Every structure is written in structure tokens, then in C-alpha cells.
Amino acid sequence: MKKYALSLVLIVAGAAMIAYQNFFSGSINDLEVKIVNTPLVMPAAYKVYGNPEAASGRYYLFKMLLTNNGSRPIKNVKASYEIPKFVEETELDKISVINPGQSIVVTCYPQFKDDIVTKTTSSKERAKITIASAGGEKEEEFAFEIRGRNEFVYTCINTDEIRSYKDMYDNDPLTACFITPEDPIIKYYTQQIQQKVLKGETASVTNDPKEAVRFLLGVYQATNISGMVYSGTSGVPSKLDDVQSIIQSVRLPREVVTGNTGLCIELSILYASVLMNAGLDPIIYLIPGHAYPGIKFQGQYYAIEATAINGDGLGGRGTAEQAFEKGMKQLNEFIKAAQMGDERYNIIDVRELNAQQIRPMELKDDQFMREKVEKIATAWESGALPANAGGTMVAANTAGNNNDGGGSVPPPNPDGGGNSGGGGNSNMLAYNGVVSFSYPRGWQGMRSPNPGVPQLVYAFVSPDQQGYLQVYSVPGAANGNQAMQAIQQQLYAQGQEVQFQNAGSNGNFQMFQGMTTSDYGQLPWQAYFKKTGSGMAGLVVASQSGGHNGVFQQVLSTLR
Amino acid sequence: MCNIITAQEIKPFKINLEFTLDEYGNSKVIYSCKMNASQWDNFKRSTGNNQSLLKREIEKGLPAFFLSDFEYKEDAMDRSYSLSFNAKGVATINSKGKWVVDLDAKNPDVTKLSDNTYMMITESSAGGQLIQTTNKLVFPESATDIKEEKDSFGKAIFTFDMGGSSGMGKAMQYGGIGLIVAGLFLGWRKSKQA
Numbered sequence: 001m002k003k004y005a006l007s008l009v010l011i012v013a014g015a016a017m018i019a020y021q022n023f024f025s026g027s028i029n030d031l032e033v034k035i036v037n038t039p040l041v042m043p044a045a046y047k048v049y050g051n052p053e054a055a056s057g058r059y060y061l062f063k064m065l066l067t068n069n070g071s072r073p074i075k076n077v078k079a080s081y082e083i084p085k086f087v088e089e090t091e092l093d094k095i096s097v098i099n100p101g102q103s104i105v106v107t108c109y110p111q112f113k114d115d116i117v118t119k120t121t122s123s124k125e126r127a128k129i130t131i132a133s134a135g136g137e138k139e140e141e142f143a144f145e146i147r148g149r150n151e152f153v154y155t156c157i158n159t160d161e162i163r164s165y166k167d168m169y170d171n172d173p174l175t176a177c178f179i180t181p182e183d184p185i186i187k188y189y190t191q192q193i194q195q196k197v198l199k200g201e202t203a204s205v206t207n208d209p210k211e212a213v214r215f216l217l218g219v220y221q222a223t224n225i226s227g228m229v230y231s232g233t234s235g236v237p238s239k240l241d242d243v244q245s246i247i248q249s250v251r252l253p254r255e256v257v258t259g260n261t262g263l264c265i266e267l268s269i270l271y272a273s274v275l276m277n278a279g280l281d282p283i284i285y286l287i288p289g290h291a292y293p294g295i296k297f298q299g300q301y302y303a304i305e306a307t308a309i310n311g312d313g314l315g316g317r318g319t320a321e322q323a324f325e326k327g328m329k330q331l332n333e334f335i336k337a338a339q340m341g342d343e344r345y346n347i348i349d350v351r352e353l354n355a356q357q358i359r360p361m362e363l364k365d366d367q368f369m370r371e372k373v374e375k376i377a378t379a380w381e382s383g384a385l386p387a388n389a390g391g392t393m394v395a396a397n398t399a400g401n402n403n404d405g406g407g408s409v410p411p412p413n414p415d416g417g418g419n420s421g422g423g424g425n426s427n428m429l430a431y432n433g434v435v436s437f438s439y440p441r442g443w444q445g446m447r448s449p450n451p452g453v454p455q456l457v458y459a460f461v462s463p464d465q466q467g468y469l470q471v472y473s474v475p476g477a478a479n480g481n482q483a484m485q486a487i488q489q490q491l492y493a494q495g496q497e498v499q500f501q502n503a504g505s506n507g508n509f510q511m512f513q514g515m516t517t518s519d520y521g522q523l524p525w526q527a528y529f530k531k532t533g534s535g536m537a538g539l540v541v542a543s544q545s546g547g548h549n550g551v552f553q554q555v556l557s558t559l560r
Numbered sequence: 561m562c563n564i565i566t567a568q569e570i571k572p573f574k575i576n577l578e579f580t581l582d583e584y585g586n587s588k589v590i591y592s593c594k595m596n597a598s599q600w601d602n603f604k605r606s607t608g609n610n611q612s613l614l615k616r617e618i619e620k621g622l623p624a625f626f627l628s629d630f631e632y633k634e635d636a637m638d639r640s641y642s643l644s645f646n647a648k649g650v651a652t653i654n655s656k657g658k659w660v661v662d663l664d665a666k667n668p669d670v671t672k673l674s675d676n677t678y679m680m681i682t683e684s685s686a687g688g689q690l691i692q693t694t695n696k697l698v699f700p701e702s703a704t705d706i707k708e709e710k711d712s713f714g715k716a717i718f719t720f721d722m723g724g725s726s727g728m729g730k731a732m733q734y735g736g737i738g739l740i741v742a743g744l745f746l747g748w749r750k751s752k753q754a
Contacts, residue, residue, distance in 0.1 A: 003750045004747050004750060006743075006746060007742075007743040007744065007745075007746035007747035007750065008743065008747070009743070010739045010740070010742050010743030010746065011739070011740050011743035011744065011747075012743075013736075013739050013743075014735070014736040014737065014738065014739030014740035014741075014742075014743060015736065015740060016736070017732050017733075017735055017736030017739065018732075018733060018736035018737065018740075019736075034626070036626075056620075056621065056623070057623040057624065058620050058623050060623055063623065063624075063626070065626040065648055065649065067648075071732075094655075095652070095653075096653060096654065096655045096657070097653050097657070098653075099584070099653070101584045102584045102585050102653075103584065103585070103586060103626070103648040103649050104585075104649050104652055105624060105625055105626055105648065105649030107623060107624055157616075161612070161616060163610060163613065451573070451599075451690075452596065454598040493596070
């Protein structure tokens with residue numbers, strides 16, 4: 001037996017080496033941990049932080065890189081975290097093995113409870129992270145702030161990284177978390193408006209813009225006759241870790257209603273909540289130092305100046321009609337600024353943000369607040385809105401072909417040119433941009449529909465999709481021929497061949513006739529170009545079916 | 561929609577995204593695109609000489625990874641640029657010991673280019689612009705049994721096998737086997753001598 005001792009020792013040693021390598025986990029101390037965390041959490045956005053799908057997962061609490069720097073696999077790694085008082089110990093991930101040299105990323109989307117929205121003041125909190133494996137356990141932690149539920153921090157971008165106005169307002173999409181259409185108090189408030197101010201409404205179930213505008217006026221009327229006043233809240237620059245931002249205290253819609261006062265952004269949020277609850281498509285227009293609400297209805301945008309309620313201490317109150325007129329005028333200015341590429345002019349499209357999973361906070365019913373709404377609403381009976389209020393206002397703001405007039409306007413787009421407003425008669429709307437003309441109501445407009453042809457700034461298409469109006473702007477072109485050649489060249493790159501010939505002139509306009517050939521067949525067209533300050537601009541009309549001649553004559557008779 | 565002079569053909573903005581995985585599950589990523597003249601003008605206007613903005617956008621867009629070693633290369637004459645970086649933690653090992661890469665897409669159209677290279681084209685729109693992204697995924701040479709499967713949420717994943725031990729680990733493994741073989745051989749010789 002003695003003579004086999006050495007061979008036995010070798011076999012046992014070999015087996016031990018294999019077993020050590022394969023069955024025993026590496027030490028947890030070989031695991032390098034690197035953590036990147038957000039400096040703060042806004043309670044209003046707790047549903048966003050907890051959802052990896054929201055805004056493509058960019059609002060995580062922290063992410064952690066675990067790298068195995070040892071020579072053996074680390075097995076059965078469990079990562080968990082805890083935020084004392086807010087989130088109990090929760091398992092984040094279970095990793096069966098981390099091989100030597102391998103890195104794993106664990107991202108934390110914290111599941112805060114609904115009662116986080118009762119937190120009214122800011123506090124410094126710690127997140128505790130535990131990483132356990134068969135080879136031991138280690139703990140990490142970091143500090144961050146949980147702000148009060150009313151606080152909105154405009155940006156979380158590191159101060160050194162801030163470059164533009166947009167960066168300073170990087171958290172704007174989270175405004176949607178303050179818009180609470182499902183809040184029982186807001187639901188009740190909306191019902192009261194529908195009953196007592198509007199005496200019934202069909203805005204969300206008809207295709208009539210007059211009804212939608214009447215609803216908008218109704219919300220204003222409700223705030224106005226309940227004596228709501230404009231008032232400020234604090235907005236102070238604060239420094240949080242490496243982030244410096246203005247922190248705005250934003251009263252929730254239910255607080256604006258029951259407190260009967262609000263700042264521009266708070267009133268806009270209240271309007272958006274009510275409009276959303278009524279099934280409309282709310283928009284908040286953000287401009288430097290101000291915000292105002294509105295709606296998007298059948299592709300057209302409408303706005304109202306919610307702060308026209310002012311208050312007696314601020315020079316008196318505007319009527320709903322005046323507020324709407326002012327809102328539409330501001331909207332026209334908004335469109336012009338956005339078209340010039342001013343990034344400070346921005347919109348919050350609430351439904352679009354909701355679709356990105358940016359969802360509002362959960363709020364509970366409150367008897368006291370409900371009674372308060374009831375008390376406020378008793379005054380509304382005397383100030384019910386006339387049934388034709390919306391019609392009057394839509395007519396007033398779509399009639400008359402002038403640049404300052406209101407009217408339904410298309411979506412803002414910094415790349416596009418022009419805006420459409422009131423037409424010369426009720427069947428026509430006006431387009432005012434590099435050229436001006438009236439186009440039939442019902443034709444759909446679209447800014448810069450073909451990014452490959454930057455000269456094409458606006459296009460309209462008939463309801464049967466056969467008739468087209470297109471607006472071109474060709475900077476640098478000295479005459480119509482040069483403009484046509486520039487467009488011809490651009491389209492050639494897209495596989496489309498344009499042939500054209502000069503067809504004389506009419507007033508300031510040079511006329512062209514031509515044909516475009518592509519995979520889609522041949523399309524005859526007529527073009528009208530005039531000189532502008534920076535080059536040439538023009539209108540092209542065409543019909544796939546060869547029809548629409550009557551319409552084109554009407555359009556061309558108004559071309560300026 | 562409409563095109564008059566322009567019978568409609570919308571040309572998408574094309575982006576190439578190439579992930580080259582290493583044996584640790586990390587990846588070298590190359591993001592590149594070529595633009596037409598007006599797109600290049602817009603790009604230069606929006607980023608200027610501040611390419612760190614691209615880094616920030618990429619970091620925002622890929623929150624599931626740790627990104628490092630960014631490198632920007634531009635060819636202004638060709639109106640193109642590329643941004644390369646390392647992404648850690650792209651592939652993980654599941655409870656069955658298989659390596660997993662999450663494609664973060666449902667029912668993608670994946671094409672096999674070679675034994676270790678796969679491609680899929682995705683389309684999205686941003687700011688009214690149609691964006692076409694060509695995603696190329698290159699697996700390590702040692703990857704075997706590469707399969708496209710679905711995770712529990714119905715999203716597409718790639719699973720594959722790959723040797724995972726380090727040099728030291730392999731030395732221990734082979735050393736152990738060597739000792740056992742040597743012990744057996746020695747025992748066999750002794751028994752012969754007897």
C-alpha cells in the first residue's frame with residue numbers, strides 16, 4: 001500500500017485543485033463595485049423612477065458596476081438595496097456567476113410607495129446596498145436627497161456639463177408627473193365645470209373644434225368666477241452635489257383649486273389635468289419666464305392665457321374671450337420663435353409623455369377638499385358659459401386674413417416656415433410664411449415633410465390625398481430658375497427627376513410648369529416663385545388625379 | 561404624404577451601430593453615420609466643437625451599461641463621424657450557465673452575416689425624422705451554439721456558450737487534471753512493477 005502513497009497524494013491534490021476551482025466561490029472581496037447615482041429624487045416622479053421603461057430608463061436611482069478582479073468565479077451573487085423609511089430591503093438582481101474579469105451592471109429603479117407624495121419637505125437620505133455571495137458579503141452606501149412633493153428641480157445635469165437653455169430645463173418632461181387627471185378631487189372639479197359652467201359638453205366625442213374651445217373657455221370661466229387669483233411661489237437656485245438648478249415649488253392642481261390661487265405653470269398644470277380628464281389632448285406652451293395652457297385638436301393647436309384672471313390687486317380680470325384671444329396671439333408669437341429655432345420655446349405634450357410612461361402621481365380622495373370644490377362650484381351657476389361661446393371664439397380667431405390674428409395653428413417646428421391662421425372666408429384658412437395664400441379648410445398641413453429636401457418648408461394635402469400645395473424657400477437663389485435648379489438637384493439625389501420650363505410671370509411671381517418622374521409615376525405641377533430678402537420662395541400646386549383646378553384657382557388668387 | 565415636385569420618397573437618417581463582444585461579456589461599440597449637406601450643417605450647428613454632448617446623449621440612451629473610453633473621429637470632407645466607446649456588462653450569464661445578450665426589441669428581423677456576426681435593422685422616428693439603425697453584433701471567436709430566443713417579457717435575446725475561466729483558473733483546472741493523470745500513471749506503473 002505504501003508504494004501507492006505518492007500516486008494517491010497526486011490524485012487527491014489534483015481533485016482538490018479542480019474542486020477548489022469549480023465548487024468554491026471566489027471571495028466577495030475580489031468584487032470591485034462602482035456606483036453612479038442620481039443626486040436627488042422628486043417624489044412627484046416616483047412612478048418614473050420605478051419604471052425601467054419610462055423615458056427609456058434614464059431616470060434610475062443608481063446603477064452599479066460589479067467587476068470580478070479575482071481568479072475564481074464568484075457564484076450566487078445577490079444584490080439588494082434599502083432606503084430606510086422609504087423602501088424596505090429589496091432584491092435587485094440574482095447573478096448565478098461572475099467570471100474572473102467579467103463585469104455586470106445592476107440598475108436600480110426604486111419602488112417607492114404611493115405615500116411618498118405626502119412628503120412635503122426635503123431630506124437627505126441614504127441608500128444601503130448589500131452584495132452577498134457564497135464567498136461573503138459586502139455593503140455599500142450613498143447619500144442623495146428626496147425633495148418635497150411640490151418641488152420641481154429643472155435639471156439634474158452636472159453644472160460643468162450645462163451648455164444651453166435646454167440643458168437647464170432638462171427635467172421638463174417630468175412636469176407631466178404633476179398633471180393629475182385621475183386625482184379624485186380634479187375629477188370632481190371637472191364634473192362640476194361640465195355641469196355648472198358648460199351645462200353639458202361634447203368636446204371629446206365630436207370633431208367640432210368649437211366644442212373643444214368652449215371647454216377651454218369653460219375652465220377659464222370656472223377659475224375666473226370662483227375668484228381665483230394669480231400668485232407666485234418660491235423658485236430658488238439651489239446647489240445639490242454637482243448639480244445647480246432652480247427648484248420651483250409647484251402647487252398640485254388640487255391645491256390650486258382649493259387654495260384658489262396659482263402661478264402660470266400651476267394654472268397650466270391645472271388646465272392640463274382638467275382637459276385630460278375630459279378626454280382632450282392638453283398642451284403646455286413653455287416660453288422664457290412663462291407658461292400657458294392649450295389643446296391640440298384635430299392636428300390644430302389652441303391656447304388660452306390662464307393668468308388673465310390676474311386678481312383685483314393686479315389690475316382686474318380678463319374675460320374668457322380676452323384670455324383666449326391673448327392665448328392665440330401668444331401662440332402665433334410662439335410659432336414664429338420656434339420656427340426661428342429658438343429652443344426656449346417648447347411644448348409639453350401630455351399624452352405623448354404619458355405614452356413614454358411618464359405618469360402622474362397617485363393621490364387619494366379627501367372629503368375636506370371635495371367639500372371645498374363643492375363650495376367653490378356653487379358660485380358657477382350664475383356664470384355659466386353661453387352655448388355658442390366656443391363657436392364665436394373660433395370664428396373670431398379664424399376669420400380675417402391677417403398676420404396677427406389668431407386662428408388654429410399647426411404644431412411648432414423650428415425647421416419649418418410659416419403658420420396657418422384665419423382665411424378670407426369660412427371655407428378657407430390662411431397660410432402666412434415666406435409666401436401667403438388661403439387654402440381650403442380640411443386640407444392637412446405638415447412642416448418640413450421631407451427632411452431630405454430642406455427647401456420644402458410646408459406642405460398641404462387634400463382630404464382625398466390627391467391634391468398638393470407645397471411651399472418652398474430657397475435661400476441664396478437669385479431667380480426662379482436658380483431656385484428650381486436647386487430643388488431639381490436635391491430631388492435628383494432622392495431618385496426623382498424633375499423637368500421644368502419657364503411659363504412667364506404674373507406680378508411678382510415667376511411661373512414654371514413641369515413634371516416629376518419617380519418610382520411613383522409622373523406628376524405634373526405648376527410653380528410660382530418670388531424674390532425674398534434672402535433668396536426665392538414659392539408655391540407649387542399639383543394634383544395626382546388632374547383635378548382640383550377650381551381649388552387651385554382660389555388658392556392662386558390669394559397668393560402674395 | 562404629399563410630394564409634388566417630390567413624389568414621396570422619405571430617405572431615412574441612417575445610423576450604424578456595431579457591438580463587438582469580448583470574452584468577458586463587455587463590448588467595443590462603434591456608432592457612426594454619414595449625412596447629406598443639410599444634415600451635416602444641422603449637426604455642426606447643434607454640437608459645434610462640443611462632442612461631449614454626443615457622449616451625454618449616448619449615455620442617456622444606454623442606461624443599462626457602463627460606458628467608457630469615448631473616442632470621436634470626424635471626416636468633414638465625407639460629412640461623417642464615428643464615436644467609439646467601451647460598454648461593460650453587455651452580456652451576462654444566466655442561471656443555466658448560458659451567456660445572454662438582450663436585444664431590447666420584440667420580434668426583430670435578425671439576419672446572420674457569418675457564424676459569429678448578426679445584424680438587425682430597426683426604424684424609429686425622432687423630431688419628425690425617420691431614423692434607420694443598422695445594428696451589427698459580433699460575437700467572440702470562442703462563442704458557440706448562438707441562438708436567438710425570447711426572454712420572459714417576450715423580448716428577443718441571444719444565448720450562447722463561451723469558456724469563462726481566467727488564465728489562473730484554467731491553470732488550476734488543467735493542473736488538477738494533470739496531477740490526477742500523473743497519479744494514475746504512477747499507480748499503474750507501480751502495479752506493473754509489482
